[in-house]
Amino acid sequence: MDALDILTDLEHVVPYFQPIFNAEEHKIMGYEILGRYVGKNEEISLGSFFDDDTIPEEYRIEVENAVLSKALEIASSACEEDLLWFVNRDAALLMMDDGEGFLQLILSYQDKGVRPDHIVLEISDRHVQSHIEHLINYYKSYGIKIAMDKVGSESSYLNRIAGIEPEILKIDMSSLRSNNGGPAYLDVLHSLSILARKIGAAILFENIETPYQLQFAWKNGGRFYQGFYLKRPDHGLVDKEILKDKLKGEIHGFILSEKKRLQSFYDLRLELNSRFQELISKYKKEQNPSELLMALGDRMDGIAFRMYVCDEDGFQLSPNLYKAGNEWLLQPEYENKNWSWRPYFLENIIRMRGGKKGILSDRYSDIETGEVIRTFSLPLNEKEFLFVDLSASFLHVREGLF
Template identity: 25%
Template sequence: MVKFWRKQLEISTHQTNPAETAVNISEVIRQKSLVAYFQPIMSVTGKKILGLEGLIRGIIPGSDQLIAPKLLFDAALAGGLTIELDRACRDAVLAAFHDYHQANPDLLLFLNLDTAIIDEVGGSNYLCDQVRRSGISPKNIVIEINESKALDTRGLSQFVTTYKNKGFLIALDDVGAGFSNMDRIAGLKPDIVKIDRSIIQDMDRIYHKQEVFKSLVNLTNKIGALIVAEGVETRAEAIQVLKLGGQVIQGFYFARPGNDFVLKAELIVKTAEVVDAYKTLLLQELEDYNQKCLAYTHTVNGMIKALAVVDRPDEFDGQLHKCLVHAEAVDCAYVLDESGIQCSDTVGAKNIGACEKLVFHSAKMGVDHSIKNFYYNLIKRKQDTYISEPYVSMATGSLCITYSRVFRLAAQKYILCVDFLETQQPQPISF
């Protein structure tokens, strides 16, 4: 549980100064001088509270002053009492969760486990005994583990298998942060995958984070796991999670952790507001997309009209240069023959050659594009037009989409490929 307890330092209003207070960790454990906090985990599309994540604050015995989590766990480590403190923390969380469980028997408790202790205690039955004594069914308990902190990979796998067989749910925590091993996700077969705040933060504005999140959603879907977006703090981030396939959200946007958490109706109302905002965004994006496609089509039609007047394919380059002089929204353009071989140079408007990184380079005449979607969908599926999803152009490193269209010259079939910059709204241009 160490990770989450330490992460929530800012919620404490009576926190002691670690430099001034020495923690008697033995007394804290003996007197169970601990208080449980909870943060809701929201099923946004289901418009319900899926579960609560439990975390802990230590209290100086005989006072109401909270102990800084780092000080608490550092003291336990120094005193060789990490396992004892971890168990005491779980006892406090399970006891505090009991009333919530009584009010809603379907509610899940996300119970953090210090993965490092698995290397020491292995698959002991202590956790099972704790849960049994609490009167809560294992099916309501989600054991959160951070796989990157476990040194004994085989022991971790055995632990996960053992507790899944006992009816517990397993969640991998902090996925996407630091050195999270993607191979272990498939190997451990978790029920839940929690995506770290480092991926979620500003995901509504950062394209690369969006692609990482989409990849994680695809992976978890394929292994039959549920994805939880952690650390969502803004409506824009929440909407982006929904847009990219996530459905369950945890973070300050819905509620900060607290020791007096109430299953408030306001939380459900807030999920409905997010869903409504997402629907509005979808409609707006659809309208924007339709407008962009009209502009794309106008531009491509004009370019094909210009290419159709030449006598030979070796004149394509000159016509493309003329077309793109004022095409601010075009990254680059080129022509393929019917077999997918590039028969023109890659001609750019503004950004060609702008990227200095050697990994990015424009395709030259003679390059084979026959395995690319913008060729395959036109020729093999006999479509007239293809518009790709946004991607990073290997020509310039810019975010773009490829619009490809079949045209004919002297009874020969060719394909015009135009890469439009996604950062700009294309405007119709005249030729």
């Protein structure tokens, strides 16, 4: 539809509202305001209109303001004091008048019950510019909250996130439409959830279209959820508890599944600890680390593919014992290498020394083989520690651990 046709027919430009649900109460905590053109025989999303840089800025601002004004009128009569209203804005358009137009429009509805601290300004990270931080801080001084949008799909400005200090990170789930997402992609999304926790931001997973995406969002620290699987955008507001029973039931299923996985993880750790303690006691006469590894190797077929011994500072005291085909080989070139730079290495040394038991690592991709593995490590004595890299095939048959 032509931009001028939309601009000259603002009567048919209306707001649509997509609910956002919270994890604590399984209720609607807010709505994202979306623009639609609703004619006699058509309904058109205005997303492409707002994103089209060829349309003059003043046209886009006028239509954005028309949508927001109508939305705030509805918000003012919602009688829900705790609802948040998510508003998308292009940072470049905000900067045209130093952000005053947007702010004054928000403030004009304050007497009608829509306080600035009910507003969440969404800015896509692809629009973030080095000079926008002062504007963000200006908005925050009025209580307006900031959400960084589409972090999972266009994360080329992650270095700007910490500077802006958003209250919410919106992680796009569009690329995770099934449980076939590769481990590397899943780890990137997981790392974003860690980033959010580090900077004190809540995570909102958007574009949830499948139960798998919802489970991933729940498992990775998602506090808020949004997407067609939950509720499509509509022209009006709905009961806050519309999905409470459904969400409660689904999340209870996620809880049971996660508890089962954690129990499997705990059982495997106990099993490996018992097995290795028995083997080490049997072969403790083997004083040379290489001889000890060779003695252990034949008992680890089908379970491990690499083993080595390190001291408490991370220096490798032995060669690698590596499974190549059907035989175990010593790789002396690894002796004396230091691994203290690895995340959690020294922390795990302290944990093993204090607990006197082995520990099982998180899942990660092995640098050399590229396979997704876990490492089991345990103390041989106060100063020597055995590290066992478990094979992907072994983990694959352990339910919930691959």
